[in-house]
Amino acid sequence: MSFQELYNKHCKQGHHYTYGTAGFRAHNSVLDTVMFTTGIVAVLRSIYLKSKFVGVMITASHNPPEDNGVKIVEPHGEMLVQNWEPIATKLANSASAGFTQLESALKAITDELHIDTTQLACITVARDSRESGPRLLAALRAGISVFSNVKIVDFELLTTPQLHFLTHTLNSSSSPSTVKESAYYDHFISMWNQLTQLHHVTELPFHLTIDCANGIGADKVKELIAQAGSVLASSLSTVNGKTDTFQLLNESCGADFVKTNQTFPANCSPEPSQLYCSFDGDADRVVFYYMDDKENKFHLLDGDKIATLLAKLLADLLHQCGLSDTLNLGVVQTAYANGSSTKYISDDLKIPVSCTKTGVKHLHHEAVSNYDIGVYFEANGHGTVIFSSKFVETIDIALQETSKTNKNKHESLLSLQLFSQLINQTVGDAISDMLAVVATLSILKLKPEDWDQCYHDLPNRLTKVIVPDRSVFVSTNAERQLVSPEGLQAKIDELVAKYPKSRSFVRASGTEDAVRVYAEADTTENAIELATKVGEQVKLHD
Numbered sequence: 001m002s003f004q005e006l007y008n009k010h011c012k013q014g015h016h017y018t019y020g021t022a023g024f025r026a027h028n029s030v031l032d033t034v035m036f037t038t039g040i041v042a043v044l045r046s047i048y049l050k051s052k053f054v055g056v057m058i059t060a061s062h063n064p065p066e067d068n069g070v071k072i073v074e075p076h077g078e079m080l081v082q083n084w085e086p087i088a089t090k091l092a093n094s095a096s097a098g099f100t101q102l103e104s105a106l107k108a109i110t111d112e113l114h115i116d117t118t119q120l121a122c123i124t125v126a127r128d129s130r131e132s133g134p135r136l137l138a139a140l141r142a143g144i145s146v147f148s149n150v151k152i153v154d155f156e157l158l159t160t161p162q163l164h165f166l167t168h169t170l171n172s173s174s175s176p177s178t179v180k181e182s183a184y185y186d187h188f189i190s191m192w193n194q195l196t197q198l199h200h201v202t203e204l205p206f207h208l209t210i211d212c213a214n215g216i217g218a219d220k221v222k223e224l225i226a227q228a229g230s231v232l233a234s235s236l237s238t239v240n241g242k243t244d245t246f247q248l249l250n251e252s253c254g255a256d257f258v259k260t261n262q263t264f265p266a267n268c269s270p271e272p273s274q275l276y277c278s279f280d281g282d283a284d285r286v287v288f289y290y291m292d293d294k295e296n297k298f299h300l301l302d303g304d305k306i307a308t309l310l311a312k313l314l315a316d317l318l319h320q321c322g323l324s325d326t327l328n329l330g331v332v333q334t335a336y337a338n339g340s341s342t343k344y345i346s347d348d349l350k351i352p353v354s355c356t357k358t359g360v361k362h363l364h365h366e367a368v369s370n371y372d373i374g375v376y377f378e379a380n381g382h383g384t385v386i387f388s389s390k391f392v393e394t395i396d397i398a399l400q401e402t403s404k405t406n407k408n409k410h411e412s413l414l415s416l417q418l419f420s421q422l423i424n425q426t427v428g429d430a431i432s433d434m435l436a437v438v439a440t441l442s443i444l445k446l447k448p449e450d451w452d453q454c455y456h457d458l459p460n461r462l463t464k465v466i467v468p469d470r471s472v473f474v475s476t477n478a479e480r481q482l483v484s485p486e487g488l489q490a491k492i493d494e495l496v497a498k499y500p501k502s503r504s505f506v507r508a509s510g511t512e513d514a515v516r517v518y519a520e521a522d523t524t525e526n527a528i529e530l531a532t533k534v535g536e537q538v539k540l541h542d
């Protein structure tokens, strides 16, 4: 088919596309056009990067089942570089205006960036379990097929982090054709086995129930558990794994539901002191929780608690190796981080903390730019730990120089090395993060309550307000203050001044048609009241 015939078959006119926090996301019925143009973007990006594999993931992650979306993956697993986001947006909105507009936008881009479209492009694609996935994949493949010199590796159903990992693996491999999905399981199971054997872990200090949000993470984590040794198989089980009942995706379950509602998901019968975790729809985030044995209350162990647990372990290991002054460790958070976590990291752990805008692309960039070990987590459970090339070289050299008779130092160095491979280096990954947390708790012999004791969260609430036009809510200072609508920030400041230990901010979501309101205060009642009052102000200013 010609370019125009493909366009006519897959594209519709009239929708305005905006590049959000993690790519394009909307109701599936308006996405065919942007899938088609994302196929084109991926080809251009691959050619621009000298035929490196570029990934495209079809998913709407934590959003409802009828939504869908697309995330573009850089050759080494990062999110699409930010200076290409306007290119992706321009092509989508040109296609939405008409074929001639798309053709001329494409020509302007290829001319400006000197892209020879006859060169080879290499693309990886995958999708989550949503019903609209196959139709949108067809639109994506049609956009790719506008170009004649393309190699596509279709991994079919994957979690988002699996596609990030496999895209990186393909680009690093001398025989890319041999890279299969199994490379993911082989890698993480091997690192888990080596790390836990080094520390003589023969059983976990709890049973872990994994809520899979009825998403693609269910099939993939079951595969991992089936292939891993008996330690995991005997202590891990899954709930909410109905990936074939599309309407159940993220329904009363999953990481976003648990974090926002601060309660157990559907189909979970909590037992005191056992550990629970929830993935989101594409398994790129995870939050943990448990029920205490005194009051049978729900306790959330969110991204902040994960960050502090991992940062403490890594700081201790660095100290035991005598490398605390050689390799710098830092934590990256967003405005959603609980005030107590930030205080604990800087005052108690004495580790530097930075704050960025929401979106893992921002946290990842900050972590890579500033730290040899960059622990970055959003409170919603999205994150990982990134290790620099200086870290890799330093540990390699230290291992060669340290005799095995210096057992403690040798073991700490090896632990750091294995840990840096157990946690997904390309992007936040619910499965890999889960393994890293479980390994840490097992090594330190911590029960959920022990982990929770490091600091006490300030009571907090996260709510959503639906407004006619969320684009009027413009923020600054890592999203902690609003510059528009005029006067709203002053009202928020007035309200915050009325509650002890309080903080509140408002920002437009980049994945949902809503404005998010976050509030924390000295008591749960005050946090709820503050969030409600700020939400009322948002409605008055929309």
Ligand code: G16
Pocket: 021, 022, 060, 061, 062, 063, 280, 284, 285, 358, 359, 360, 361, 378, 380, 382, 508, 509, 510, 511, 512, 516
């Ligand atoms: C995406 C981003 C996350 C972000 C979340 C919510 O997650 O990757 O960094 O925290 O959206 O963003 P917003 O508040 O702008 O809607 P996911 O898991 O939905 O892809």
